[in-house]
Amino acid sequence: MSTVTQASLFAGRNLRRFxxxxxxxxxxFAFPVLLLLTQYAVFGRIVGDGDRQHYLERLAPLVVxxxxxxxSPSSAVGFLRDLTGGLxxxxxVMPVRPGALLVGRLTGDVLRIVLxxxxxxxxxxxxxxxxxxxxxxxxxxxxxxxxxxxxxAAIALWRGSGPGDEESLPPSLTGPATLLFIFSSGFxxxxxxxxxxQPLVRANPFSxxxxxxxxxxxGGPVLAPVLQTLAWVLGLGGVCLLVAxxxxxRRTAR
Amino acid sequence: xxxASPPAAGPARQFAVLAARNLRxxxxxxxIGLTVVFPLTFFAGFMVVFHRLMADYGxxxxxxxxxxxxxxxxxxVAMSACYMVAGDARSGLISRYRTLPxxxxxxxxxxxxxxxxxxxxxxxxxxxxxVVVGFRFTAGAAGAVGFVLLAxxxxxxxAAGCAALGLGARxxxxxxxxxxxxxxxxxxxxxxxxxxxxxxxxxxxVVRVSPFSAQVDALRAxxxxxxxxxxxxxLVWLLVLGLLFGFAAARxxxxxx
Numbered sequence: 001m002s003t004v005t006q007a008s009l010f011a012g013r014n015l016r017r018f019x020x021x022x023x024x025x026x027x028x029f030a031f032p033v034l035l036l037l038t039q040y041a042v043f044g045r046i047v048g049d050g051d052r053q054h055y056l057e058r059l060a061p062l063v064v065x066x067x068x069x070x071x072s073p074s075s076a077v078g079f080l081r082d083l084t085g086g087l088x089x090x091x092x093v094m095p096v097r098p099g100a101l102l103v104g105r106l107t108g109d110v111l112r113i114v115l116x117x118x119x120x121x122x123x124x125x126x127x128x129x130x131x132x133x134x135x136x137x138x139x140x141x142x143x144x145x146x147x148x149x150x151x152x153a154a155i156a157l158w159r160g161s162g163p164g165d166e167e168s169l170p171p172s173l174t175g176p177a178t179l180l181f182i183f184s185s186g187f188x189x190x191x192x193x194x195x196x197x198q199p200l201v202r203a204n205p206f207s208x209x210x211x212x213x214x215x216x217x218x219g220g221p222v223l224a225p226v227l228q229t230l231a232w233v234l235g236l237g238g239v240c241l242l243v244a245x246x247x248x249x250r251r252t253a254r
Numbered sequence: 255x256x257x258a259s260p261p262a263a264g265p266a267r268q269f270a271v272l273a274a275r276n277l278r279x280x281x282x283x284x285x286i287g288l289t290v291v292f293p294l295t296f297f298a299g300f301m302v303v304f305h306r307l308m309a310d311y312g313x314x315x316x317x318x319x320x321x322x323x324x325x326x327x328x329x330x331v332a333m334s335a336c337y338m339v340a341g342d343a344r345s346g347l348i349s350r351y352r353t354l355p356x357x358x359x360x361x362x363x364x365x366x367x368x369x370x371x372x373x374x375x376x377x378x379x380x381x382x383x384x385v386v387v388g389f390r391f392t393a394g395a396a397g398a399v400g401f402v403l404l405a406x407x408x409x410x411x412x413a414a415g416c417a418a419l420g421l422g423a424r425x426x427x428x429x430x431x432x433x434x435x436x437x438x439x440x441x442x443x444x445x446x447x448x449x450x451x452x453x454x455x456x457x458x459x460v461v462r463v464s465p466f467s468a469q470v471d472a473l474r475a476x477x478x479x480x481x482x483x484x485x486x487x488x489l490v491w492l493l494v495l496g497l498l499f500g501f502a503a504a505r506x507x508x509x510x511x
Contacts, residue, residue, distance in 0.1 A: 024431075027431055027432075027434075027435065030435055031434075031435065031438075034435060034438055034439055035438065038438060038439060038442040038443060039442070041442075041443065041453055041454055041457055042442050042443070042447055042448055042452070042453070043447075043448065043452075044454075045448075045452045045453070045454075046304075046307055046308070046311050046448055046452050047307060052454075166427075171287055171288065171292075175287075175291075175292065175295070178295075178296075178299075179295065179299060182296075182299045182300070182303055183299065183302075183303065187303065188303050188304070188307060192303070192304075192306050192307045193302065193303065193306070194302060194305075194306070197302060
């Protein structure tokens with residue numbers, strides 16, 4: 001069996017596990033939808049300067065992206081359970097390439113994130129969110145989401161393979177994710193922040209990815225924010241993945 | 255052969271032992287991070303993000319936001335009680351308690367008194383941070399005392415409801431994450447973060463009747479003008495929810511195997 005087949009088997013396993021746990025499933029879909037609806041209702045008037053649709057153009061991309069970040073705790077715990085629950089030990093006596101599990105996790109996570117992202121986008125469209133840049137831009141929109149999702153999947157692999165237990169892992173990811181969400185240009189415009197923190201807000205991966213998605217839906221600059229997001233994905237995501245691969249290799253070599 | 259049984263501990267001693275155990279449980283778990291660090295971070299973040307926008311809207315956010323953060327904190331204290339109670343129910347500790355010669359009220363009392371103490375600490379930390387950024391009690395000491403008591407009362411009432419849920423839950427993680435969605439909706443669809451006129455018109459009646467709006471508005475009244483008619487809705491909600499959740503908690507406690 002080729003590595004690709006093995007990896008797709010693991011990706012399928014992760015997706016099936018995701019769909020077969022109804023409480024977690026409902027939560028995964030309901031959370032971004034409720035986040036979108038509540039933030040739209042609560043801050044639309046004040047942040048959009050009286051125009052809720054104007055706020056929605058930026059909020060919807062941000063919430064779509066947040067599905068990647070807020071799904072990472074359960075993904076990290078899932079990987080931790082693979083490592084400590086005997087799955088990896090079992091695989092060592094089978095003709096399976098160890099890397100297939102990692103690739104499968106990464107792919108499964110990205111597919112799940114894009115799926116939830118599509119649903120959240122559909123709800124945003126019911127509120128009035130629109131793609132105005134053509135079909136290619138729609139593909140680009142979800143491609144950027146997939147890239148951003150790959151970064152958070154790599155972060156989850158890094159956290160799940162590292163020190164920490166099932167209780168300490170989730171807050172260590174949701175805390176920073178919440179802060180990045182709030183301090184992003186999708187939540188409120190950069191100009192509303194104190195000038196000292198504005199450079200940080202601009203550099204926030206949530207901001208760069210939001211700007212890219214805004215450009216690909218409502219319109220605006222695309223190339224620069226996409227390249228900035230790519231730098232985050234390759235830089236941060238790459239380092240996390242390398243560390244995770246090394247830890248994983250050490251475990252499977254024993 | 256008979257073994258002399260040690261003298262039975264009185265209810266006060268039983269309570270002290272259980273309360274001390276619950277405090278230790280709260281200290282080693284994630285509850286400090288969740289009930290103190292998270293609200294403080296959230297407070298700082300919201301001050302930075304919304305201070306300028308709210309000033310443009312005519313609201314001094316350093317006076318407007320702290321009561322909302324206090325309510326958010328008391329909700330988080332109650333939610334962590336759910337997590338801890340669910341853990342105790344699953345590990346069999348609650349069942350073990352039932353086999354012991356203890357008064358029926360000792361276990362719930364030790365739970366709620368410790369939750370009140372945790373709420374008091376968390377509220378105190380938030381208030382110190384709030385005063386640092388410019389929050390003031392302009393209605394004097396009586397208003398401040400009323401503010402703290404109302405906040406703790408709300409935490410205890412919600413903790414009773416969360417404990418009822420936790421006793422019936424099979425998995426602490428699941429019980430806790432089941433609470434995060436109502437938490438998100440109820441805290442945001444209220445006057446906590448923006449005034450009622452910032453909501454879409456059709457949603458404003460919902461915002462007005464929310465118990466969270468009542469609580470936040472009462473705390474705002476107690477910190478500015480003092481006890482006025484804005485405190486009554488909060489007290490009514492406290493009574494109604496207290497009866498409802500108290501009944502629910504007593505019922506699930508009796509049913510726990």
